[in-house]
Amino acid sequence: MKLNILKGGLALLCFVLSNLVFGQKMTDEERAVRALDSAFWNTYNICEVDAMNKYFTDDIEFYHDKGGKMKGIDELVTTTKRNLCSDDNFRLRREAVEGTVKYFPMQSDGKIYGAILSGQHVFYILQKGKSPRLDGLARFTHLWLLTESGWKMSRVISYDHGPAPYVNKRVEVKLSKKELAEHVGSYMAPNAGRCTVTQSNGLLALEIGDKTYELHPESRNLFFQTNRDLTFEFVDNKMIVRENGDVVEEASRSK
Structure with a gap:
């Protein structure tokens, strides 16, 4: 009984390991398709529209949820x-x-x-004149077909579009209560x-109506929010x- 259990366990382990190994191996077809897909997007990013033609079948279909x-x-x-x-001043x-x-x-029939x-x-x-701004996140599905002239993109589905999650890359510093107090007060804004602005747990708290926002210090006069690309310079x-x-x-600060 113990021997059978051991054999079964070893067989399962070998199966898992073999699948991991094979799962990491990329076929020639996959390598070719991934390379072509990447090359297509390179032409897209620099707007070489005529160069995009060679990646499509004549009956290409493109579906966008928006x-x-x-x-x-x-x-x-x-x-x-x-x-x-x-527009040369605007690109994606x-x-x-x-x-x-x-x-x-x-x-x-067993053939790709x-x-x-x-x-x-x-x-x-x-x-x-501006830094690149992360704008959107979406899902995509590309169907590539193996034609007489090579791999061609035949169907494109772009969907589930929404805002891209903000990734904060700013580094927070620690300020003293005296340094934070320099910015405490009432301000009047056009919009x-x-x-x-008050102090709260080593940060500044910005109160607008019934809402309060935490402002994290990046320097003595510059603060930021962690969930949006918003900065506050005093x-x-x-x-x-x-x-x-x-x-x-x-x-403007109220007197």
Whole structure:
């Protein structure tokens, strides 16, 4: 009985280990599809629209949960030129979310005829004179077909669009009560109205109406929120509020 249990356990262990090993091995087909998919997005990011043609089948279909559908390579290229790539001062940059992109081979009679890449990607807004701004998160599914002229993208589904989660990269410093007290007081803002700044557990607390926001110190005069790209700079009896680097509010300290 013990021997059978031991054999069964070893067999299970070998099965698990073999699947882990094989799961890590990438086939030539997968390597080719992933490389082409990556190359396509490189042309997308720099708006080389004519160069995108070589990645599509003539009957390419594109489905977007916010922007509708497009059918055929002519419509897709024309729409991309008109909407995405018509303004040199505005671009989008797409990046796949690391670890989310999965490969699924499509077979018929034991032969691979296509493949699906599916995962998540984020988009950055690029505007001249401004830092790239993380804007959106979505899911995608790409169907690649093995044609006489090689692998071609045949169907694209882009869905589940929403805001990208903010990742705070600012480093908080510790300020003394005396340093925090320099900014305590009442402020008047054009949009938000009267605001009150108080101290709270080594931070500043910004009160606007019935809402309170924690402000974390990055320096003696610069504070930030951890869940949004919002900064609060105290200078010359003013509180300057920036979102994504742009000034959105300038409140004056009340005397």
